[in-house]
Amino acid sequence: MKIMYHSTRNTDLKATASEAILAGIAPDGGLYVPEQIPKLKLSFEALAKMDYAHVAYEVMKLFYTDFTEEELMACIKGAYNTEKFDTEDITTLVEADGAYYLELFHGRTIAFKDMALSILPYLMTTAAKKCGAKEEIVILTATSGDTGKAALAGFADVPGTSIVVFYPKHGVSRVQEKQMVTQRGKNVNVIGIEGNFDDAQSAVKAMFTDEKLAERMKAKGYRFSSANSINIGRLIPQVAYYVYAYTRLCPKEINFVVPTGNFGNILAAYYACKMGIPVHKLICASNRNKVLTDFFETGVYDKNREFYLTSSPSMDILISSNLERLIYEIAEDKTAKFMKDLKEKGKYEITSAMKKKLDLFVGGYAEDKEMEEAISSLYNKEGYIIDTHTAVAAAVYNKYRESTGDTTCTVIASTASPYKFTRAVLNSIDPAYDKKDDFELFDELNKLSGVPIPQAIKDIVSAPVLHNTVCAKDGLEKEVERIYKL
Numbered sequence: 386m387k388i389m390y391h392s393t394r395n396t397d398l399k400a401t402a403s404e405a406i407l408a409g410i411a412p413d414g415g416l417y418v419p420e421q422i423p424k425l426k427l428s429f430e431a432l433a434k435m436d437y438a439h440v441a442y443e444v445m446k447l448f449y450t451d452f453t454e455e456e457l458m459a460c461i462k463g464a465y466n467t468e469k470f471d472t473e474d475i476t477t478l479v480e481a482d483g484a485y486y487l488e489l490f491h492g493r494t495i496a497f498k499d500m501a502l503s504i505l506p507y508l509m510t511t512a513a514k515k516c517g518a519k520e521e522i523v524i525l526t527a528t529s530g531d532t533g534k535a536a537l538a539g540f541a542d543v544p545g546t547s548i549v550v551f552y553p554k555h556g557v558s559r560v561q562e563k564q565m566v567t568q569r570g571k572n573v574n575v576i577g578i579e580g581n582f583d584d585a586q587s588a589v590k591a592m593f594t595d596e597k598l599a600e601r602m603k604a605k606g607y608r609f610s611s612a613n614s615i616n617i618g619r620l621i622p623q624v625a626y627y628v629y630a631y632t633r634l635c636p637k638e639i640n641f642v643v644p645t646g647n648f649g650n651i652l653a654a655y656y657a658c659k660m661g662i663p664v665h666k667l668i669c670a671s672n673r674n675k676v677l678t679d680f681f682e683t684g685v686y687d688k689n690r691e692f693y694l695t696s697s698p699s700m701d702i703l704i705s706s707n708l709e710r711l712i713y714e715i716a717e718d719k720t721a722k723f724m725k726d727l728k729e730k731g732k733y734e735i736t737s738a739m740k741k742k743l744d745l746f747v748g749g750y751a752e753d754k755e756m757e758e759a760i761s762s763l764y765n766k767e768g769y770i771i772d773t774h775t776a777v778a779a780a781v782y783n784k785y786r787e788s789t790g791d792t793t794c795t796v797i798a799s800t801a802s803p804y805k806f807t808r809a810v811l812n813s814i815d816p817a818y819d820k821k822d823d824f825e826l827f828d829e830l831n832k833l834s835g836v837p838i839p840q841a842i843k844d845i846v847s848a849p850v851l852h853n854t855v856c857a858k859d860g861l862e863k864e865v866e867r868i869y870k871l
């Protein structure tokens with residue numbers, strides 16, 4: 386069956402999978418969604434026998450129906466191998482304290498973003514060929530810290546592409562920033578902005594839908610695309626690891642707990658459920674920026690509130706872009722109106738009938754204190770160390786389990802290596818660590834966890850800073866004009 390995509394805001398704006406991947410976002414500013422979410426073809430027993438690459442193929446072929454088997458397999462083999470991941474399993478399940486941690490951080494930049502961004506450049510260049518696109522693809526990316534590096538690593542020196550990453554200058558961890566500003570490659574640009582992730586994402590989305598800018602780019606031989614999770618080339622590969630995780634365990638039902646920012650990762654879990662994975666609850670975990678917790682509780686999405694910098698910076702987001710795709714599932718042709726309200730008033734409210742359709746979801750949040758407590762108690766109980774984002778999920782899950790008594794088999798998405806947030810992680814275990822410098826802390830974490838220091842950390846210790854441009858939060862377009870000489 387062939388699957389077409391259309392905008393969440395206008396079902397007449399259609400695209401094939403290749404066109405949607407290449408464009409990144411629909412021309413009206415909506416997000417591309419599949420006209421229907423396909424059901425898994427194979428039995429769980431059959432999938433349980435397959436390795437990661439083959440499970441990924443079984444999932445992705447149902448969405449990317451205009452790719453040939455050969456094309457898709459080439460993309461998958463190029464991405465999911467032991468050159469790009471430090472384990473043959475690609476992702477591993479670790480049982481601790483009554484839950485399973487799905488470690489999604491075994492890729493080159495030690496965050497879960499590698500799961501999709503290692504394959505996106507292959508999908509994108511294949512899609513460009515299929516669409517006969519001649520222009521160089523310019524990947525514009527807004528990052529809350531981890532997408533930036535994973536996208537840079539994926540697209541560095543890929544022929545026919547170049548990339549510009551905008552990150553909040555004062556809103557990412559030291560390791561995250563160092564990883565980005567040391568990136569090598571002839572086609573890479575990294576720019577700090579004097580603003581937060583929402584500022585960066587809004588400015589980038591505005592550039593994608595600016596027709597005049599697109600024309601000026603085209604005249605110079607360029608076209609924009611996106612490496613953010615608004616691109617279905619990011620979203621669909623993420624569905625695969627939920628199917629993979631479920632089929633390693635095959636319980637009657639499963640809960641997924643996902644530390645959430647832009648709502649991409651948990652939306653992928655929702656798509657896996659729609660494909661046939663028997664999900665009991667999807668638990669959406671937020672930090673102090675708990676706009677989603679409030680939304681699931683009240684049906685009101687309201688971004689008019691204070692923005693906090695927390696120890697889980699990749700979740701410091703008030704406009705969760707991918708929620709639009711979930712809204713589309715429950716609101717269909719009302720989606721455009723809600724998104725207009727969000728843009729103009731900063732809020733919208735769904736009806737109670739729509740809210741009923743969100744029964745699968747449970748929202749919860751954890752303050753930094755609770756997150757720290759989750760790290761130290763898990764370490765003390767099991768000797769297992771998790772990162773700050775995963776710890777937000779663990780804290781939310783612990784509260785959920787206590788208040789509901791739900792004993793369903795539960796998988797927590799472990800989204801980053803603790804090495805990426807070493808200082809905050811170790812301080813949670815013992816505040817005395819704060820006196821040590823960053824490099825000593827890597828050794829301390831190694832001693833405490835027994836986990837070898839990842840290559841990604843070794844790489845930044847000695848790497849020179851290659852990028853130091855900073856721009857104002859309304860200056861992103863100027864930077865693009867400067868780089869591409871418009």
Ligand SMILES: *Cc1c(COP(=O)(O)O)cnc(C)c1O
Pocket residue numbers: 496497498530531532614644645646647648649650651699700774775800801
């Ligand atoms: C990006 C990120 C998240 C949030 O994922 P979304 O798909 O944006 O919801 C959580 N944890 C880490 C470590 C991340 O990098």
